Amino acid sequence: MMKRLLxxxxxxxxxxVSTASAAEKIEMWVRTGIGDAFNKVVEAYNASxxxxxxxxxxxxxxxxxxxxxAIAGGQAPDALSMDLIYNPAFAAAGQLEDLTDWAKSLPYxxxxxxxHVKLGTYQDKIYGLPLSVETxxxxxxxxxxxxxxxxxxxxxxTWEEIEANAEKIRELGDDTYGxxxxxxxxxxxxxxxxTPLVWGAGADILSEDSKTATLDTPQMRKAVGFYRDMxxxxxxPASAASDNGTNFLTFTNGKIGQQxxxxxxxxxxxxxxPDINFGVTLIPSVDGKTSSFAGGDNFVITKGTKKLDAVKExxxxxxxxxxxxxxxxxxxxxxxxxxxxxxxxxLDPRMQVGLKAISxxxxxxxxxxxxxxxxxxxxxxxxTNAAIFSDDVDGAFSNAQSEMQSIIDSGQ
Amino acid sequence: MTGSGPxxxxxxxxxxxxxxxxxxxxxxxxxxxxxxxxMPVLFTGWMSLHNWPLMGAARWIGFANYIRMWNDSRxxxxxNFTAYYTVIVTIAIFAIAFPLAIFVEKxxxxxxxxxxxxxxxVVVGLATASLLWVWLANVDSGFFGPALRALGLVERSPNIMxxxxxxxxxxxxxxxxxxxxxTMIILLTGLQAIPSELTEAARIDxxxxxxxxxxxxxxxxRKTIALALIxxxxxxxxxxxxxxxxxxxxPQNKMxxxxxxxxxxxxxxxxxxxxxxxxxxLLAILVAISIVQLWLLRVGEER
Numbered sequence: 001m002m003k004r005l006l007x008x009x010x011x012x013x014x015x016x017v018s019t020a021s022a023a024e025k026i027e028m029w030v031r032t033g034i035g036d037a038f039n040k041v042v043e044a045y046n047a048s049x050x051x052x053x054x055x056x057x058x059x060x061x062x063x064x065x066x067x068x069x070a071i072a073g074g075q076a077p078d079a080l081s082m083d084l085i086y087n088p089a090f091a092a093a094g095q096l097e098d099l100t101d102w103a104k105s106l107p108y109x110x111x112x113x114x115x116h117v118k119l120g121t122y123q124d125k126i127y128g129l130p131l132s133v134e135t136x137x138x139x140x141x142x143x144x145x146x147x148x149x150x151x152x153x154x155x156x157x158t159w160e161e162i163e164a165n166a167e168k169i170r171e172l173g174d175d176t177y178g179x180x181x182x183x184x185x186x187x188x189x190x191x192x193x194x195t196p197l198v199w200g201a202g203a204d205i206l207s208e209d210s211k212t213a214t215l216d217t218p219q220m221r222k223a224v225g226f227y228r229d230m231x232x233x234x235x236x237p238a239s240a241a242s243d244n245g246t247n248f249l250t251f252t253n254g255k256i257g258q259q260x261x262x263x264x265x266x267x268x269x270x271x272x273x274p275d276i277n278f279g280v281t282l283i284p285s286v287d288g289k290t291s292s293f294a295g296g297d298n299f300v301i302t303k304g305t306k307k308l309d310a311v312k313e314x315x316x317x318x319x320x321x322x323x324x325x326x327x328x329x330x331x332x333x334x335x336x337x338x339x340x341x342x343x344x345x346x347l348d349p350r351m352q353v354g355l356k357a358i359s360x361x362x363x364x365x366x367x368x369x370x371x372x373x374x375x376x377x378x379x380x381x382x383x384t385n386a387a388i389f390s391d392d393v394d395g396a397f398s399n400a401q402s403e404m405q406s407i408i409d410s411g412q
Numbered sequence: 413m414t415g416s417g418p419x420x421x422x423x424x425x426x427x428x429x430x431x432x433x434x435x436x437x438x439x440x441x442x443x444x445x446x447x448x449x450x451m452p453v454l455f456t457g458w459m460s461l462h463n464w465p466l467m468g469a470a471r472w473i474g475f476a477n478y479i480r481m482w483n484d485s486r487x488x489x490x491x492n493f494t495a496y497y498t499v500i501v502t503i504a505i506f507a508i509a510f511p512l513a514i515f516v517e518k519x520x521x522x523x524x525x526x527x528x529x530x531x532x533x534v535v536v537g538l539a540t541a542s543l544l545w546v547w548l549a550n551v552d553s554g555f556f557g558p559a560l561r562a563l564g565l566v567e568r569s570p571n572i573m574x575x576x577x578x579x580x581x582x583x584x585x586x587x588x589x590x591x592x593x594x595t596m597i598i599l600l601t602g603l604q605a606i607p608s609e610l611t612e613a614a615r616i617d618x619x620x621x622x623x624x625x626x627x628x629x630x631x632x633x634r635k636t637i638a639l640a641l642i643x644x645x646x647x648x649x650x651x652x653x654x655x656x657x658x659x660x661x662x663p664q665n666k667m668x669x670x671x672x673x674x675x676x677x678x679x680x681x682x683x684x685x686x687x688x689x690x691x692x693x694l695l696a697i698l699v700a701i702s703i704v705q706l707w708l709l710r711v712g713e714e715r
Contacts, residue, residue, distance in 0.1 A: 095467055238571040396664075
């Protein structure tokens with residue numbers, strides 16, 4: 001009797017233990033401002049799997065330092081959706097789980113977005129795998145075009161055209177503006193939407209080897225000129241001057257005629273703002289050739305996490321057809337090249353523009369990306385605000401040029 | 413002579429015992445100070461002699477961080493801005509808090525209501541207050557701009573946070589609104605400590621209102637003013653929240669205070685070592701300024 005009781009209880013405990021270990025809670029961090037794709041795929045995963053993913057949204061400007069401090073304090077989440085340009089720095093610091101063997105065993109490994117895998121690889125080991133692909137594109141509000149007497153189906157091809165259209169849209173009245181951008185020192189927003197203006201024209205803000213700042217080019221002067229002009233002519237809302245990125249999706253209020261956005265925003269617009277009738281095209285450069293910023297996030301796993309298998313299961317779900325479809329519906333372009341066409345089939349055709357942008361897109365790569373570009377107090381963020389809104393354009397150029405160079409030099 | 417020997421040792425022993433007891437009494441306070449102030453400062457000093465990244469291994473570099481500071485134009489700009497802010501905000505706080513203290517000192521109807529209302533913003537957290545004022549100053553959905561426009565004073569709602577002067581003025585007004593009540597309470601205790609006999613005697617002697625204030629109130633309030641001044645100056649030099657939340661250091665990085673710069677160096681650029689060196693220098697500056705203030709106001713010197 002006693003023995004049977006013992007067996008029964010131990011069996012019961014065994015069951016308890018096994019169910020407890022089967023249902024893991026994965027803690028994951030994700031940055032704000034990348035749309036709903038990730039949250040929706042988490043929802044779909046949680047609904048269909050025993051393991052659960054708990055996400056914490058961290059403001060996009062603070063994710064890197066919060067993660068680094070959390071690692072230093074031993075409080076890091078199990079996994080992270082990390083802006084892929086930061087991947088090398090964290091891999092180099094030895095804080096990420098080595099995924100090489102597992103990644104290479106995935107049957108579709110070779111069709112995963114190569115630029116993501118490249119940035120996720122450090123010294124021949126893989127520390128990050130593609131989670132989301134994002135490109136910048138140009139959007140216009142077709143209803144406002146129609147009201148202003150413009151052809152709503154004709155995408156603007158040059159900035160002269162965009163400016164002229166903005167003037168016509170502004171004439172519609174009080175709260176309707178022709179153009180918008182987050183100009184209050186949002187380095188991330190501006191590298192994403194504004195640098196394509198010079199990239200397409202053959203210029204860049206850093207030299208090929210990232211060792212020289214090359215900000216002051218005729219192309220950049222011309223690009224700044226277009227934005228300054230539109231601000232001076234009152235075609236841009238006054239709030240743009242102090243928007244540090246929180247209102248990046250102002251286009252969704254339906255009173256903005258044109259804005260450079262990301263593919264994520266297409267997903268957000270289609271799913272959450274179905275009333276807004278908009279068109280999407282590639283961002284023209286100052287001389288009319290198109291360009292784009294290809295970014296996105298890598299999936300990284302904190303070194304030493306105890307839930308490695310559960311995290312891997314979640315990532316495999318993301319790469320499945322179901323996962324990819326959910327992601328794409330909310331604006332993240334497919335990360336698996338082999339099934340991209342099937343994933344996008346039946347989705348909003350405007351997503352195709354985001355995919356097309358990849359072929360003309362650039363991804364700047366430097367270990368000092370945060371200091372130079374993304375930091376709200378870095379030279380690039382300061383430059384975009386000063387050059388477009390202040391009275392001293394030359395000063396803005398020379399200050400930013402010298403400060404960028406000094407940051408690059410001190411990091412060598 | 414011979415009899416005094418054992419007596420003296422007893423006295424010495426007694427004094428020694430009472431010294432031990434005294435030490436026992438202050439031990440908890442000392443422990444707190446050592447654990448939460450002395451040790452962190454020593455550790456910060458140790459870190460400041462290293463190249464100490466947030467992730468990865470630290471490397472000893474001696475005084476290189478301190479040398480780097482001398483040529484760091486952004487640090488100098490931060491020092492400049494902090495000094496400018498401290499001077500302006502301290503003058504503004506005192507210009508408001510002193511009249512308020514005199515106003516609420518006199519017994520009058522509803523005086524405790526006045527005191528409460530004026531003190532109310534002090535209990536709001538600085539971050540909360542900053543967020544509130546960011547909203548008030550918002551160009552489209554806020555209060556100031558749209559209100560000016562509704563009153564017909566301006567044609568279009570101005571973006572207050574977009575230019576340095578107006579954004580800075582907004583922050584000064586916010587800080588005064590938030591802090592003046594606290595300074596007022598400190599000054600009020602000083603005012604109330606002045607014996608009414610003295611004021612009466614001066615009045616009988618024919619001293620006017622201004623003379624009484626200048627030659628009686630001010631000298632007797634020296635210590636209180638010193639306290640209020642040190643609290644206000646130290647607080648202003650350590651200002652961070654309002655710039656971080658309200659303008660994120662902008663427009664064009666013109667509002668980076670020293671603490672903001674230390675934060676950026678430590679947690680944005682991950683140079684914890686350089687951040688520590690800057691912190692040590694800031695600590696030295698604060699100590700020096702406090703000493704100068706105490707000396708100027710001759711606190712501790714009894715007349």
